[in-house]
Amino acid sequence: MKQLFFLITTFFLLTGCLSHWFVESEVRLQVENKTPYTIVGVSVVSLDSTMQKNWIKDTIPPGERSSVVAGDWIGTFNLGVSYIKEGENSVFVQIFEAEELNGGSIFAQISEKDGFWSFNQK
Amino acid sequence: MIFRKPAFLFFILLNVSWLFADPVSVDDIVKTAPITRDRQLQEFQQAFRPGVNSYFNLGISYTPLSSQLPLESPYGVHNGFAFRHHATVFFSIPTFKEKSIDLGAFWSAERHGWDTEDFLFFPAYEKFSFIRSIQTGGITISQPKLKLGGALGVQYLNVEKTDNVYPDQSDSLYFWGHAYWSKIAIQTSFYKTKWRHVRLAIDLESKALLGGDSSGWKTYLPNFDVALFNGESKDSVKVTWEQNLYKQLLYSRVTAFFPDRGFSSATLTLYPDPSRMFGLEASLYRKKEGGYVFGGGIEVPFLRIAYNQAYDIENFFGAKGTVIVELQLAFSTLGKYFFGLNAAKAAPMEDEQVKLPSGSGKGTLK
Numbered sequence: 001m002k003q004l005f006f007l008i009t010t011f012f013l014l015t016g017c018l019s020h021w022f023v024e025s026e027v028r029l030q031v032e033n034k035t036p037y038t039i040v041g042v043s044v045v046s047l048d049s050t051m052q053k054n055w056i057k058d059t060i061p062p063g064e065r066s067s068v069v070a071g072d073w074i075g076t077f078n079l080g081v082s083y084i085k086e087g088e089n090s091v092f093v094q095i096f097e098a099e100e101l102n103g104g105s106i107f108a109q110i111s112e113k114d115g116f117w118s119f120n121q122k
Numbered sequence: 123m124i125f126r127k128p129a130f131l132f133f134i135l136l137n138v139s140w141l142f143a144d145p146v147s148v149d150d151i152v153k154t155a156p157i158t159r160d161r162q163l164q165e166f167q168q169a170f171r172p173g174v175n176s177y178f179n180l181g182i183s184y185t186p187l188s189s190q191l192p193l194e195s196p197y198g199v200h201n202g203f204a205f206r207h208h209a210t211v212f213f214s215i216p217t218f219k220e221k222s223i224d225l226g227a228f229w230s231a232e233r234h235g236w237d238t239e240d241f242l243f244f245p246a247y248e249k250f251s252f253i254r255s256i257q258t259g260g261i262t263i264s265q266p267k268l269k270l271g272g273a274l275g276v277q278y279l280n281v282e283k284t285d286n287v288y289p290d291q292s293d294s295l296y297f298w299g300h301a302y303w304s305k306i307a308i309q310t311s312f313y314k315t316k317w318r319h320v321r322l323a324i325d326l327e328s329k330a331l332l333g334g335d336s337s338g339w340k341t342y343l344p345n346f347d348v349a350l351f352n353g354e355s356k357d358s359v360k361v362t363w364e365q366n367l368y369k370q371l372l373y374s375r376v377t378a379f380f381p382d383r384g385f386s387s388a389t390l391t392l393y394p395d396p397s398r399m400f401g402l403e404a405s406l407y408r409k410k411e412g413g414y415v416f417g418g419g420i421e422v423p424f425l426r427i428a429y430n431q432a433y434d435i436e437n438f439f440g441a442k443g444t445v446i447v448e449l450q451l452a453f454s455t456l457g458k459y460f461f462g463l464n465a466a467k468a469a470p471m472e473d474e475q476v477k478l479p480s481g482s483g484k485g486t487l488k
Contacts, residue, residue: 017239017240017241017244017245017246020239020246023188023201023239025238025239025246025248044197044198045197046196046197046198047196047197047198048196051196051197053197072238072248072249072250073197073198073200074188074200074201074202074238075192075193075198075199075200075201075202076198076199077197077198077199078197078198098198102201103201
């Protein structure tokens with residue numbers, strides 16, 4: 001009886017998503033704006049830059065943090081950060097190429113110094 | 123405490139896994155459908171031989187790391203699992219009073235695609251998942267003494283889950299028919315009123331299992347498989363040439379597509395026993411964009427381990443650059459004999475009489 005129970009349990013354990021125990025299948029992203037500009041959104045930009053999927057839609061003033069938004073983007077993607085400069089009337093986009101995103105919670109700081117942007121995952 | 127060591131090992135594997143990561147593209151996954159359809163019907167052609175009573179094949183690809191076969195979509199590389207599960211059952215039993223006519227049934231199913239989590243039966247069905255199944259079923263009738271056989275069936279493709287990053291594909295139902303006489307088999311399939319493929323398989327090689335020679339020049343005759351496809355692709359003719367090179371233990375297989383692509387793959391397979399229950403293969407695959415991929419694999423009952431094997435590149439969405447483990451078991455039976463698919467001889471059985479030289483004092487009746 002014990003053996004049967006063991007066999008049945010093993011079988012049912014094998015039927016579903018095994019990696020669920022080890023690997024998360026969503027990314028919960030929160031970004032902190034360390035730039036002097038106002039960030040108006042974070043999105044995933046396609047490799048050929050023709051398409052984009054919005055991820056964080058918050059307006060994040062300098063020094064503030066966004067809300068935590070869950071997404072399905074686990075892997076390596078190009079992230080686009082849209083921002084506005086004070087006194088200018090257009091939206092700029094900074095693209096971070098080949099950002100590696102692992103499943104789980106990610107807190108990232110976006111900063112800019114002398115025109116060089118960085119996306120630091122903490 | 124007991125869980126810490128495996129978890130640590132897993133962590134290390136995750137960190138070095140980028141060393142053997144090679145993504146599969148959304149196009150490759152969708153375009154594998156006609157290849158799977160063809161593989162199932164070709165498998166049927168090889169299993170349905172005069173007198174063969176049953177054929178069984180089960181295979182589950184096992185790639186434990188989410189970065190082993192990630193998905194390449196227009197947005198980037200998604201970590202997850204390309205999967206391929208397949209099973210085939212064929213049996214044919216002598217019926218009617220004289221037991222001269224065999225009636226049988228064939229069913230082959232493959233479920234494949236890409237999912238964010240690995241599974242056996244219940245996928246995660248998340249965004250970017252693609253899950254499709256292709257099933258081929260049919261009924262057979264044969265007269266082993268006259269080496270005549272025929273079969274009719276259906277083939278159903280079902281797209282279970284897709285996403286807008288994949289090219290469009292819809293469900294479809296094909297009808298197929300098959301007939302053989304001695305060493306020649308003809309096969310065809312239809313979608314509505316349009317024909318989709320015609321196959322002509324000529325197996326000239328003499329096989330002891332099917333009543334042929336066990337050695338001699340007749341066992342060195344070639345086997346040809348020519349399939350003509352009526353699809354969207356320009357390359358409409360696929361030619362496979364299988365050749366026994368040494369005592370039905372060493373075979374070469376060359377596949378080519380015409381008129382455009384030409385040479386596609388070549389393999390050299392060593393079977394330690396002609397029953398093909400064990401196999402060691404070296405393969406060469408010619409990429410569509412040019413360049414060659416060398417690889418190989420080892421097949422034993424219950425397991426196949428491969429790296430860049432042409433079989434996986436062709437049937438598993440171009441999977442390469444990683445070690446692929448397939449939990450698999452395949453065998454045919456004819457009477458009391460066991461053998462691998464398309465084998466020339468049966469596996470040695472324990473109940474076979476072993477003849478020892480006379481005078482040795484052993485094995486003689488007293």
